[in-house]
Amino acid sequence: MEKKIRIAIQKSGRLHDDSMKLLKECGIDAGNSRNQLRVAAANFPAEIFFLRDDDIPEYVQDGVADIGFVGENVVLEKNKDVSIVEKLGFGKCRLSIAVPANKKIGSVSELEGKKIATSYPAILSGYLERLKIKAEIHTISGSVEIAPKIGLADAICDLVSSGNTLFSNELAELEPILQSEAVVISNPQLPVALQEILDKLLFRIQSVKLSRNNKYVLLNAPNHRIKSICALLPGMRSPTVLPLAEPGWSSVHSVINEADFWNIIEQLKKEGAEGILIIPIEKMIL
Numbered sequence: 307m308e309k310k311i312r313i314a315i316q317k318s319g320r321l322h323d324d325s326m327k328l329l330k331e332c333g334i335d336a337g338n339s340r341n342q343l344r345v346a347a348a349n350f351p352a353e354i355f356f357l358r359d360d361d362i363p364e365y366v367q368d369g370v371a372d373i374g375f376v377g378e379n380v381v382l383e384k385n386k387d388v389s390i391v392e393k394l395g396f397g398k399c400r401l402s403i404a405v406p407a408n409k410k411i412g413s414v415s416e417l418e419g420k421k422i423a424t425s426y427p428a429i430l431s432g433y434l435e436r437l438k439i440k441a442e443i444h445t446i447s448g449s450v451e452i453a454p455k456i457g458l459a460d461a462i463c464d465l466v467s468s469g470n471t472l473f474s475n476e477l478a479e480l481e482p483i484l485q486s487e488a489v490v491i492s493n494p495q496l497p498v499a500l501q502e503i504l505d506k507l508l509f510r511i512q513s514v515k516l517s518r519n520n521k522y523v524l525l526n527a528p529n530h531r532i533k534s535i536c537a538l539l540p541g542m543r544s545p546t547v548l549p550l551a552e553p554g555w556s557s558v559h560s561v562i563n564e565a566d567f568w569n570i571i572e573q574l575k576k577e578g579a580e581g582i583l584i585i586p587i588e589k590m591i592l
């Protein structure tokens with residue numbers, strides 16, 4: 307029988323949709339399977355397991371699943387024997403210490419002897435130990451942000467993305483202690499046949515990530531400006547330049563990174579580029 311890799315993803319919650327979307331973009335179709343515990347993928351040797359995110363590291367360690375998509379924050383908190391093999395670029399957040407906005411705790415060292423409420427006691431205690439700060443950690447599983455208001459703690463340590471939850475609970479961020487995003491974790495002792503399937507999957511994931519971070523650019527440029535325009539465009543090797551039917555003009559094709567995007571477009575316009583088209587890239591294989 308053909309070997310299949312067992313992939314654990316979050317059943318429902320913040321990482322579910324992005325995990326399914328990524329699998330789909332990698333050509334792995336798990337159908338519409340929210341109400342099942344596991345489904346076989348139609349066109350890749352994989353089975354998808356739907357689990358609570360907190361359970362994923364343990365299941366991967368114990369070999370119930372071979373790999374999992376889960377927040378790095380959960381991986382570090384659970385501290386199981388699993389390897390992080392790829393970052394996924396979604397589910398980005400930070401684990402931060404926050405204090406009541408109107409109180410006078412202005413630095414982490416002032417947390418000495420204070421009570422901190424969190425769902426991340428292992429990461430927090432490691433952080434405090436490194437700084438030699440002795441504080442009392444109260445572990446609670448949800449609604450951490452209300453702990454200071456009800457007198458349960460002087461500070462909290464919780465996940466933050468936009469900062470709106472802190473703001474609406476009159477809390478101020480004191481210090482981020484961990485930057486996190488969804489990652490792929492793997493059982494460290496995968497048999498060779500499964501490692502080969504994982505390598506195939508990671509190759510596909512990397513291609514999808516590259517295409518998401520890059521855009522295809524097409525523009526028209528007067529020939530006497532081609533040199534300065536090409537200098538702005540990195541391209542895969544170098545930009546492609548093709549003559550247009552109209553004398554004195556060429557068409558330039560290139561790939562630019564999302565992060566540099568607006569900056570480069572502004573400079574291209576200044577150099578005389580016209581008819582600039584930006585096209586999303588479906589897949590990118592280097």
Ligand code: PRT
Nearest residue numbers: 319320358359360377397398399465466467468469470471
């Ligand atoms: O049911 P299950 O146990 O599977 O899910 P869950 O409820 O434990 O987790 P879920 O779905 O809330 O989050 C899953 C993962 O998403 C987390 O482990 C993180 O890796 C990632 N993630 C990214 C976040 C956030 N951003 C986030 N903002 N997880 C939680 N939050 C919460 C945070 O705890 C706080 O309550 O959102 C609030 C803050 O958000 P802002 O935007 O107001 O700052």
Ligand code: ZN
Nearest residue numbers: 358359360361
């Ligand atoms: Zn959870």
